[in-house]
Amino acid sequence: MKQSGWKRTASWTAAAVWAAWAAGIGQPLAAASPVAEVQAAAIAPRTASLxxxxxxxxxxxxxxxxxxxxxxxxxxxxxxxxxxxxxxxxxxxxxxxxxxxxxxxxxxxxxxxxxxxxxxxxAPAPPPTKQTPAPPGGKSGLAVADAAVGQAMARKIAPSAEARCPAAPAQPGAAARADEPDAPPRLVCLATAFEATLTPPQREALRLPFTAKHAVSWSNRPVDEFPRNGIALGTLGEDSLEALKAMLREALSADGYDTARGIILADDKMSSAAGGNPRWGSALYHVAFLGDPSGSEPWMLQLSGRHLALNLASNTREIGLTPMFLGIEPRLFSAGGRDWAVMEPRLESMYAxxxxxxxxxxxxxxxxxxxxxxxxxxxxxxxxxxxxxxxxxxxxxxxxxxxxxxxxxxxxxxxxxxxxxxxxxxxxxxxxxxxxxxxxxxxxxxxxxxxxxxxxxxxxxxxxxxxxxxxxxxxxxxxxxxxxxxxxxxxxx
Known part of the structure; x- marks a missing residue:
């Protein structure tokens, strides 16, 4: 094979370290209020023709x-x-x-x-053994649930959710919880804070063993075709949704977090265009913990829905960010007071x-x-x-x-x-x-x-x-x- 003429250098390493931070995120403008209906009992998955x-x-x-x-x-x-x-x-x-x-x-x-x-x-692909059904209420109930989740995803993370687990101090040596010997990593702290906002049945459904059987149980197929691990976002209250966002923001970069919420919001556009199709929408995304959130033992944060699947492993043999599935329809849209085009940088770089x-x-x-x-x-x-x-x-x-x-x-x-x-x-x-x-x-x-x-x-x-x-x-x-x-x-x- 033809050999490349350039060598690894210190300047290459420094540039590679800093180059990934090109994309910032916009600040959406939206407000939301709690919706009690989305916290009612779950119903069986529904089918719909398209x-x-x-x-x-x-x-x-x-x-x-x-x-x-x-x-x-x-x-x-x-x-x-x-x-x-x-x-x-x-x-x-x-x-x-x-x-x-x-x-x-x-x-x-x-x-x-x-x-x-x-x-x-x-590739083992058995269905998960512990699942939470989709949110309640048929088309009307899902529309309410989508609205609650969509409003949460479109707005900034609540300061109270971020404050539950302060970030490490900018000044070396400054006192902070993240620097204390027994303090967990901030992602673990935020995962624990999210779990604390849930009801006992939700907490039980959230956690599954970190095994291949559960790890591979993700899909971009509608939830009635492929049930998801964990709990549906449409069953979460406002406090839980804010805690979820803070956890995701810590697990990803600013660009990655913005991409995730843009994809979820786009699914609501699809659902609305299809007349409230109960197979799509932000309410049907599911979150799960495989293993116990820990600073030393392997565990995975999993988020899976129609056009997004995150499998973020911690304390594992390798840095675990994949498999990562990203999709979107529509590619460009407006929501929450801003224009969204979160997939365009990846697409345009590949086609260029x-x-x-x-x-x-x-x-x-x-x-x-x-x-x-x-x-x-x-x-x-x-x-x-x-x-x-x-x-x-x-x-x-x-x-x-x-x-x-x-x-x-x-x-x-x-x-x-x-x-x-x-x-x-x-x-x-x-x-x-x-x-x-x-x-x-x-x-x-x-x-x-x-x-x-x-x-x-x-x-x-x-x-x-x-x-x-x-x-x-x-x-x-x-x-x-x-x-x-x-x-x-x-x-x-």
Whole structure:
């Protein structure tokens, strides 16, 4: 395999550490009040048919030296994160016509080394043994529950929820609970504070053993098709929802937390557009603790719903942020006094990488099979395929920079300390030499079937565009981040 000409340096490490913090979050403007109805007894899951919609597209989008290519690319991404222009967001709130993109003709492929075979591992996928049913009340009850959860997700975290577990002091040596010898990590403190807001039955349903059986029990399918671990957000009171938000904010970066709540709010837009469809909506997201929150023993925070699955493991063999499923419909919308476009930075970085390839490299990167959805979604644990596409080592310096920027756009979902360590591993010269870029379908991110992925010795990123299910012309995408070494903290696969 062609060897990269650049070496790992101290300046590369420093740049990789700081590059993931490009995205800040807006401050939504919304107010909410407690809704007693959503705390009533749960009812059985419901089924509903869904009318097939005609897919439309979103509106029109408006070489460094060899010494430290990772540093330059990531610092550039940090200084100028990809954000859609406000005019584009506004325009997307109405219907638009898709843009036709001609296919790319295959030319003589760039020579590439033989792919390394990666044997799939068996993936257990039994349903969880302890579940909380969906919120009460049919369509009307779910609408009330969605409103309560959506209002909570759209507004700032209540200061009282943050104050339950003060952050470590900025000044070294200053007294603070987080610095006391027996104090738990702040995430553990916030998890315990969230649990304290629950009723005894909710607390019992929240916790499950940290086993492979429960860890793999997540999905993006509707809750009536795949019951979730833990308790439904629609059954939580206002105090519990605020405590949940504080816990999630600690577990993720600012960008990651903003992405999570934007996805949940988008699901409410889908539900409303479908006439209050009881298979979607923020009320149907579930939260669970696998194992006991601890500063030393393995445990996992799990959040799973229609377009979001977080599996955040602590005290495990590896840094456990994956598998992470992200999806959204609509891609751009307004809620809580602001415009939301939380998936656009990841999408635009992946497609900018793809479109930067010259024709011969584009042909070499093209995958044979078209994709109707992500390849390694729920139930596909350990089933990594053989490497396909064009090797990173065959790319030009501009293309390499865009690959690294795409990885950074994803990894900054994680809390800072975790992202630093992962970037150092994913973007090491050794890892990049074994990284491949592939695509199929279309180079237009608005065309159903358009698919792009980055496949490294550890890292797996993929994104696919789907036909809309409830909001024609507003965009529908699915994405997955996996880690061969660290899915579920490296405990089961």
């Amino acid at each position: 009318t097939e919609r005609t897919a439309r597209g979103l509106p029109e989008k408006g070489g460094t030296g060899e010494a430290a290519p990772v540093a330059s690319a990531l610092l550039e991404a940090a200084k100028a994160p990809v954000r859609p222009a406000p005019s584009r967001i506004k325009a997307a709130l109405g219907a638009s016509s898709p843009r036709e993109t001609p296919g790319v003709e295959r030319s003589a492929p760039v020579p590439k080394p033989a792919a390394t075979h990666r044997a799939p591992l068996p 990488m793809l479109r930067s390839l010259p024709p011969d490299q584009m042909a070499a990167a093209r995958l044979g099979d078209s994709r109707a959805d992500v390849l390694l979604g729920p139930g596909k644990d350990g089933h990594f395929p053989e490497a396909e596409g064009i090797p990173y080592s065959h790319l030009g310096e501009q293309q390499k920079q865009r690959v690294r920027a795409s990885v950074a756009a994803w990894v900054r979902t994680a809390a800072p300390a975790s992202a630093q360590a992962l970037l150092a591993d994913y973007l090491s010269p050794e890892a990049l030499e074994r990284t491949y870029i592939g695509w199929s379908g279309s180079t237009d991110d608005r065309v159903p079937g358009s698919y792009v992925r980055i496949d490294g010795p550890r890292l797996w990123l993929e994104t696919v565009t789907l036909a809309e299910e409830a909001l024609p012309g507003r965009g529908h995408v699915h994405m997955v981040w996996r880690d061969r070494k660290a899915d579920y903290g490296g405990c089961f696969f």
